Amino acid sequence: MRVISIPFTPFHIGPALFLGEVFEKRINMVALILGSIIIDVRATYCLFMGCRPLHGPFHTFIGATLLGLLVIIVIYKERDTFERITSYFRLDQDYSRVSIVSGAIIGVWSHVLLDSFLYNDIIPLWPLTANPFYGMLSSGEVYFICTVFFALGIAVYLHRSIR
Numbered sequence: 001m002r003v004i005s006i007p008f009t010p011f012h013i014g015p016a017l018f019l020g021e022v023f024e025k026r027i028n029m030v031a032l033i034l035g036s037i038i039i040d041v042r043a044t045y046c047l048f049m050g051c052r053p054l055h056g057p058f059h060t061f062i063g064a065t066l067l068g069l070l071v072i073i074v075i076y077k078e079r080d081t082f083e084r085i086t087s088y089f090r091l092d093q094d095y096s097r098v099s100i101v102s103g104a105i106i107g108v109w110s111h112v113l114l115d116s117f118l119y120n121d122i123i124p125l126w127p128l129t130a131n132p133f134y135g136m137l138s139s140g141e142v143y144f145i146c147t148v149f150f151a152l153g154i155a156v157y158l159h160r161s162i163r
Contacts, residue, residue: 011143012036012111014150019106021156025094028075028103030082035071035107039064039115053121060126064108071104090161117142 016036020029039058046054057063075082079095086093093099116124116133123131137145 011146011150012040012114014146014148014153015110015114016107017153018149018156019153020091020103021153021160024092024160026099026102027106028093028095028099029091030086030093031071031075031100031103032107034075035068035104036111037107038067038071039108039111055115055119055122057126059112059115059119059122059124061109061112061124062126064112065105068104068108071107072100075100075104091157114142114146 013033013036016029016032019027020032042058043055046052046056058067075095076097079100083093083095112122112124113133116122116131117135117137118139120131120134122134123129124133125131
């Protein structure tokens with residue numbers, strides 16, 4: 001039976017938001033969130049244009065790392081702009097190289113890992129040809145985990161901004 005997979009990028013924001021709030025001064029949240037959603041740009045394009053496989057080279061840890069490097073370069077070069085935006089939302093973010101690198105890499109790798117549980121066309125450990133994570137968690141379990149982390153991230157954000 002052929003499984004049609006549809007990327008649902010917003011679920012990836014949950015764990016990124018939570019980690020960004022909890023590690024506010026150590027992991028850059030902008031890099032984390034951007035890293036966690038940029039992976040699906042190609043998959044979304046393929047969804048509408050019909051190219052296959054839907055999840056391609058960026059849904060590998062190597063490909064994701066390359067996208068993570070792009071995120072790092074963009075955020076580091078435009079850190080003053082991002083700092084103004086995050087300050088407006090009362091997000092006390094560190095824009096050091098270490099925080100941006102850690103945010104981007106955690107973001108892209110967490111996306112690959114979460115999707116690896118769900119889709120059989122993902123080969124996360126390429127050049128190996130198997131996906132050892134596929135089926136370990138159901139889509140309901142992955143979406144539940146992402147939703148819980150999103151709610152916790154919002155709760156931490158609201159607690160911090162009210163305080």
